[in-house]
Amino acid sequence: MEIKSYMARIGQQAREASARMAKADTATKNRALMFIAEAIRRDVALLRTANRKDLDIAQDNGLEPSLLDRLTLSDKAIETMATGLEQIASLSDPIGEITNLRLRPSGIQVGQMRVPLGVIGIIYEARPNVTVDAAGLCIKSGNATILRGGSEAINCNQVLASLVKEGLKKAGLPEQAVQVVETTDRAAVGELITMSEYVDVIVPRGGKGLIERLMRESTIPMIKHLDGICHVYIDDCADLEKAVEIAFNAKCQRYGTCNTMETLLVSKNVALEALSLLARRYHDEEVELRCDEKAYQILFEYPYLARATEADWETEYLAPILAVRVVNNLDEAITHINRYSSKHTDAIITENYSHALRFLREVDSSSVMVNASTRFADGFEYGLGAEIGISNDKLHARGPVGLEGLTSLKYVVLGHGEIRK
Amino acid sequence: MEIKSYMARIGQQAREASARMAKADTATKNRALMFIAEAIRRDVALLRTANRKDLDIAQDNGLEPSLLDRLTLSDKAIETMATGLEQIASLSDPIGEITNLRLRPSGIQVGQMRVPLGVIGIIYEARPNVTVDAAGLCIKSGNATILRGGSEAINCNQVLASLVKEGLKKAGLPEQAVQVVETTDRAAVGELITMSEYVDVIVPRGGKGLIERLMRESTIPMIKHLDGICHVYIDDCADLEKAVEIAFNAKCQRYGTCNTMETLLVSKNVALEALSLLARRYHDEEVELRCDEKAYQILFEYPYLARATEADWETEYLAPILAVRVVNNLDEAITHINRYSSKHTDAIITENYSHALRFLREVDSSSVMVNASTRFADGFEYGLGAEIGISNDKLHARGPVGLEGLTSLKYVVLGHGEIRK
Numbered sequence: 082m083e084i085k086s087y088m089a090r091i092g093q094q095a096r097e098a099s100a101r102m103a104k105a106d107t108a109t110k111n112r113a114l115m116f117i118a119e120a121i122r123r124d125v126a127l128l129r130t131a132n133r134k135d136l137d138i139a140q141d142n143g144l145e146p147s148l149l150d151r152l153t154l155s156d157k158a159i160e161t162m163a164t165g166l167e168q169i170a171s172l173s174d175p176i177g178e179i180t181n182l183r184l185r186p187s188g189i190q191v192g193q194m195r196v197p198l199g200v201i202g203i204i205y206e207a208r209p210n211v212t213v214d215a216a217g218l219c220i221k222s223g224n225a226t227i228l229r230g231g232s233e234a235i236n237c238n239q240v241l242a243s244l245v246k247e248g249l250k251k252a253g254l255p256e257q258a259v260q261v262v263e264t265t266d267r268a269a270v271g272e273l274i275t276m277s278e279y280v281d282v283i284v285p286r287g288g289k290g291l292i293e294r295l296m297r298e299s300t301i302p303m304i305k306h307l308d309g310i311c312h313v314y315i316d317d318c319a320d321l322e323k324a325v326e327i328a329f330n331a332k333c334q335r336y337g338t339c340n341t342m343e344t345l346l347v348s349k350n351v352a353l354e355a356l357s358l359l360a361r362r363y364h365d366e367e368v369e370l371r372c373d374e375k376a377y378q379i380l381f382e383y384p385y386l387a388r389a390t391e392a393d394w395e396t397e398y399l400a401p402i403l404a405v406r407v408v409n410n411l412d413e414a415i416t417h418i419n420r421y422s423s424k425h426t427d428a429i430i431t432e433n434y435s436h437a438l439r440f441l442r443e444v445d446s447s448s449v450m451v452n453a454s455t456r457f458a459d460g461f462e463y464g465l466g467a468e469i470g471i472s473n474d475k476l477h478a479r480g481p482v483g484l485e486g487l488t489s490l491k492y493v494v495l496g497h498g499e500i501r502k
Numbered sequence: 503m504e505i506k507s508y509m510a511r512i513g514q515q516a517r518e519a520s521a522r523m524a525k526a527d528t529a530t531k532n533r534a535l536m537f538i539a540e541a542i543r544r545d546v547a548l549l550r551t552a553n554r555k556d557l558d559i560a561q562d563n564g565l566e567p568s569l570l571d572r573l574t575l576s577d578k579a580i581e582t583m584a585t586g587l588e589q590i591a592s593l594s595d596p597i598g599e600i601t602n603l604r605l606r607p608s609g610i611q612v613g614q615m616r617v618p619l620g621v622i623g624i625i626y627e628a629r630p631n632v633t634v635d636a637a638g639l640c641i642k643s644g645n646a647t648i649l650r651g652g653s654e655a656i657n658c659n660q661v662l663a664s665l666v667k668e669g670l671k672k673a674g675l676p677e678q679a680v681q682v683v684e685t686t687d688r689a690a691v692g693e694l695i696t697m698s699e700y701v702d703v704i705v706p707r708g709g710k711g712l713i714e715r716l717m718r719e720s721t722i723p724m725i726k727h728l729d730g731i732c733h734v735y736i737d738d739c740a741d742l743e744k745a746v747e748i749a750f751n752a753k754c755q756r757y758g759t760c761n762t763m764e765t766l767l768v769s770k771n772v773a774l775e776a777l778s779l780l781a782r783r784y785h786d787e788e789v790e791l792r793c794d795e796k797a798y799q800i801l802f803e804y805p806y807l808a809r810a811t812e813a814d815w816e817t818e819y820l821a822p823i824l825a826v827r828v829v830n831n832l833d834e835a836i837t838h839i840n841r842y843s844s845k846h847t848d849a850i851i852t853e854n855y856s857h858a859l860r861f862l863r864e865v866d867s868s869s870v871m872v873n874a875s876t877r878f879a880d881g882f883e884y885g886l887g888a889e890i891g892i893s894n895d896k897l898h899a900r901g902p903v904g905l906e907g908l909t910s911l912k913y914v915v916l917g918h919g920e921i922r923k
Contacts, residue, residue, distance in 0.1 A: 100840070100866075103863075103864070103866070104863065104864055177863060183885060185883065185884070185885055187878065187883060189871075189874050189878055189883070191883075191884045191885060194862065194863070194870075196866070196896075198896050198897070199866075199896065281896060281897075282897065302723065302897050320919065322919075323918075323919035326919060326921050327919065327920075327921055329921075330921035330922055331921075334921070334922050419521070428915075441615065441914050442524075442525065442598060442615070443524070443525055445521075445524070445617070445620075445912075446912065447912055447913060448912065448913040448914075448915060449615075449912060449913070449914055449915070450610075450914070450915035450916075450917060451915070451916055451917060452916075452917040452918055452919050452920070453610050453915050453916075453917025453918075453919075453920045453921075454917075454920065454921045454922050456921070456922035457608065457610055457915060457917075457920070457922055458913070458915075462606065462608060462610070462612075462922070463606070463612045463913065464604060464606055464612060475617075475619050475620065475702060475910040476619070476702075476703065476723050476897060476898040476910065477897040477898045479910055479911055479912060479913075480911075480912065480913040481913070489896040489897065489900055490900055490901075491866075491867065491868055491869065491870060491900060491901065492868060492869040492870070492879070492884065492900075492901040492902070493862050493869075493870055493871070494849075494869060494870070494871035494872070494874050494878060494879075495871075495872055495873075495874075496871060496872060496873040496874025496875075496878075497744075497873055497874075498741065498743075498744035498747060498748065498873050498874075499748075499873070499874045499875065499878070500747050500748055500750075500751035500752075500755070500874075500875045500877070501751055501755050501875050501877035501878055501883070
């Protein structure tokens with residue numbers, strides 16, 4: 082009950098702050114971002130101390146090394162947070178922009194104005210930098226936000242929260258536009274994802290376990306993706322040099338990201354050559370190849386070889402493992418992708434114009450690519466300037482989500498006294 | 503269990519058909535629409551007979567006159583259905599359009615392609631024309647659709663469904679792109695709104711009771727509005743001639759529509775004159791005025807006068823009744839609207855430039871208007887060409903929803919062999 086009323090108060094305050102944020106002008110919002118960046122740089126020592134406290138507790142609790150690594154706030158990471166805020170300040174303000182103003186036969190002019198969503202709830206794991214990135218994006222897009230970070234980062238997040246509030250206040254914006262949930266009680270998340278009177282959208286950032294739990298329990302719409310089972314299809318009309326570079330990059334440039342390729346499809350007409358070339362590259366990285374029968378026959382001498390089972394087509398490895406399948410043609414590739422893809426990012430490698438167009442049109446994923454690495458599916462690479470997350474859903478924002486994904490459109494009608502006949 | 507498997511089969515068929523619809527070219531989709539229009543005109547007699555059957559049953563069941571009226575399919579209504587399809591055919595095809603293709607520093611080109619949502623479930627009451635309108639919009643936007651109309655119209659809907667299927671087949675499109683649920687069992691609705699593996703979005707069309715029930719039970723996102731509590735605010739800088747015309751039109755042009763004004767706000771500086779002028783107009787239509795204290799003092803001689811209670815600010819009358827409140831200024835008007843409005847449509851009447859801009863920016867509704875009747879909030883009036891419904895929500899489509907609201911965007915990346923560095 083205490084948590085319930087605590088969260089309701091936070092929700093109410095956020096709702097109130099969101100009305101003031103929606104009206105705030107661009108210069109004021111940018112000033113707040115710059116003040117926060119300034120405060121972060123000033124208080125590096127304070128942040129390091131708070132982070133040290135979090136790390137000590139985490140070590141005592143036996144946290145995994147990879148999580149400790151994410152939790153660590155180096156001087157460089159702190160500077161990156163400050164720079165990130167300056168970048169967000171330099172982006173153009175989407176709010177208030179009116180587009181498509183058209184004169185109608187009745188005499189009225191009808192257009193659409195971009196407006197904030199309202200209150201954004203962000204739930205993330207032990208990465209303190211998300212606190213600042215998310216706060217920055219929400220401030221710029223005129224939203225209020227409620228941040229619930231991993232309990233492991235609570236000390237650091239509280240310091241960051243105070244710096245954000247300082248910046249907001251100095252700029253004349255409501256401090257409660259950004260609130261960090263200050264309890265590590267898990268029940269707080271349960272409240273956050275069900276108090277639909279105060280929260281308009283939830284953005285979860287974290288592993289599949291977190292997202293699945295939130296999907297089951299949230300009554301508020303989410304901007305999210307569950308996983309990234311991304312495909313590269315090497316077409317029979319592929320330039321094999323490009324194909325090898327892209328298929329290597331898409332798998333090996335980073336294993337742990339959601340836009341990493343997890344399944345490689347190869348047209349049977351080029352399978353022998355393409356797989357032989359690729360095997361040499363993957364060999365250096367000791368990538369395990371889990372192959373269907375035809376690919377297995379071609380790669381039988383490859384040392385890190387395994388047979389693929391049905392489960393492999395549905396697995397996001399996030400590791401040096403790749404599922405490989407030989408397909409008869411483009412149709413089979415598209416069918417495979419539309420069945421097994423997590424609708425994140427899929428690419429075709431081809432020089433054939435019609436194949437490229439068909440792939441773009443018929444693959445039902447949030448990003449479809451021709452002759453480019455799936456690793457490009459990213460807000461910065463797409464030119465959004467920043468990224469709050471990636472959505473695999475079809476409603477509202479889809480693909481990498483930047484400032485615009487935190488906004489909505491309303492119709493504006495400019496009349497001169499018109500009435501409906 | 504039988505209903506469950508019946509609905510699952512329909513869902514599966516819709517999902518399969520949606521993949522073919524997504525690929526269909528514009529000419530083919532338009533041909534299907536024209537064939538359906540042709541079949542409707544050919545089978546007017548058949549439709550009248552089926553409608554007669556529905557009406558007889560409805561009369562035996564003692565259906566209200568207003569519902570009988572909606573259920574009735576006149577020759578004119580049948581012709582309007584056919585014309586509606588021709589209009590949809592004449593709209594430009596949103597699907598496949600690529601916008602914002604921009605070259606990025608990495609060398610890739612990034613744009614967005616408009617794509618269908620997939621499978622749309624439409625739930626409506628006893629209005630047979632919705633069957634054809636909704637089918638037409640879904641066909642044009644490359645979606646498959648499952649239609650569940652009111653059980654009172656089942657005979658008529660079955661004939662319409664067969665005509666739609668005939669048109670689809672003749673054009674070479676999958677007949678199962680449009681399926682009418684052929685059972686009147688209410689459990690079918692329960693299935694439709696929870697089979698998220700087959701249905702991407704639900705569009706409910708009907709009264710508040712229907713929508714509320716669906717909101718409680720649906721696990722699939724909806725494009726919907728619950729009610730229309732629309733406001734007109736007569737500012738102290740209003741041209742009173744325009745104000746009177748608009749406030750009269752917004753209330754009296756039609757009582758039963760969601761974009762009808764339900765509350766009139768008047769600035770205290772012009773209240774005496776504006777309300778006196780308006781009372782003469784409302785008097786002719788015997789509109790009951792439910793007034794706050796200040797308005798009551800001004801209108802004390804008006805014959806259809808009542809005192810407003812808190813509940814009146816939250817009521818959608820759909821009748822010749824109007825809540826009236828005198829406010830001190832623009833701020834108070836905006837505060838009242840943002841508190842009580844159903845976020846459908848709200849208008850200001852003013853000649854003051856700054857007041858107009860502030861109202862447009864600060865009123866948080868799906869349509870905001872200056873010097874125009876709220877009755878203009880409509881897909882046809884806005885130039886969308888057609889309307890599947892109106893959404894008061896902020897995610898995805900907002901305001902009147904046309905073809906574009908039945909679509910999504912995906913990112914397309916055109917590369918030349920680029921890899922991520």
